[in-house]
Amino acid sequence: MFYRVFVAEPIDAWWQRRQRTRDRAVPYAVGTYRAEWERYPVLIRQYHPDLNSGITLTQIPPAAEVFLVWQCDVGHVFVATPDEQRNRPGGQRRRSVWCPVCAQLANPPRIKPTAPTPPPPRAPRSSRPAREGPAGRLPGDAFWSAAAPKPASAAEADLRQRLALRFEFELDCNAVVVARPFFDRLEVWPDVVIPELRVAIEYDTVGRHGLEHVGPREESDRRKDRALRAVHWEVLRIRCGKLQPIGPYDLTASGVTGRLMDRLSTALGEIRGELIVSAYCRR
Ligand SMILES: [Zn+2]
Structure with missing residues (x-):
């Protein structure tokens, strides 16, 4: 034989x-x-x-x-x-x-219990660390920060909801640890944090007074993007109104629409590979 x-x-x-x-x-x-x-x-x-x-x-x-x-x-x-x-x-x-x-x-194997056994400890989610400050975290880690401002606009909430409908991303982080202080903190607060792809999404409008994201504010946006890229994240900005793209993947838009979500999905594929992104698609 x-x-x-x-x-x-x-x-x-x-x-x-x-x-x-x-x-x-x-x-x-x-x-x-x-x-x-x-x-x-x-x-x-x-x-x-x-x-x-x-x-x-x-x-x-x-x-x-x-x-x-x-x-x-x-x-x-x-x-x-x-x-x-x-x-x-x-x-x-x-x-x-x-x-x-x-x-x-x-499905734990059935063993006749000899003494009460504690339940097995739940393994921590690697992409969603415990909700504490950045202590003990490494540059590039995503986490939930109490210091981050609450989501400001309805459009941002709409964007997050549409992302959650399309993709199985963990969207409950709001901060990323950076390697060097940004405004005296070792964390930045993108509008949307996608730990699975290490992609941050910003939703930029000029605001009620036309002053947001322009002039010196634009320079701090660029510094924030550099801080994220330095810890191997990519940034995609959705630039509304007259705001021009400042990064390679930025999208100009008039608001959150189905068409924008399609373009966003395509851009995420360009950043991390279409195969990876489609693996998170809800079906
Ligand atoms: Zn497992």
Whole structure:
């Protein structure tokens, strides 16, 4: 009897072997397996190139015997092959089935209790830290800050609501930790904070007196954008009225409309990749 045994490899070893067998530095170009992975939006969300030697998911054949590192929405980090991950849900839609740790917490094995056991501690959400000040946070972390001003305009609230209808983003952060003080604080307060994409959205109008975001205010807007980009965030400003774009992804608009939301979705795709953004689309 012959058994053909496939042994999964760590990603570096797998990639190097494919480099040799395919005789090229990049054995699979970015995007090669896009169509195969697109059917698994949860897995696109769980996969991060920085946990996998910088190799993107679309470079990995779904049948590859390779150990990949995944991180669930709650923040558990675990190792699994593409096949194990794609077979995980078994037709179920519950989120917990996509992560072995979550699945275990949702369905603990039945053991005859010998003593009362405390409930398992809830893992902190990596994208939504506890609601305290910036103490202990790292530059680039998003959080909820009590110091941030309350949302000012109805348009801003409308924008946030329309985003929540389109995307499964955690939109309850209102601050990002920056590396250098901005107006004496190590935090900035964008109008909308999308931790999943590390994108901040600003909704700019000249205000009732025509003085907002112009003159010296524009310079502080630009400083704020630089502070965010320095911690690897991107900024997209929606510029209303006569305000001109000041950043590469800014959109001019007359107000919050369905058409603006379409343009915004496209711009988010340009910033972080359409595949990533579509993985957060509600369907
Ligand atoms: Zn989990």
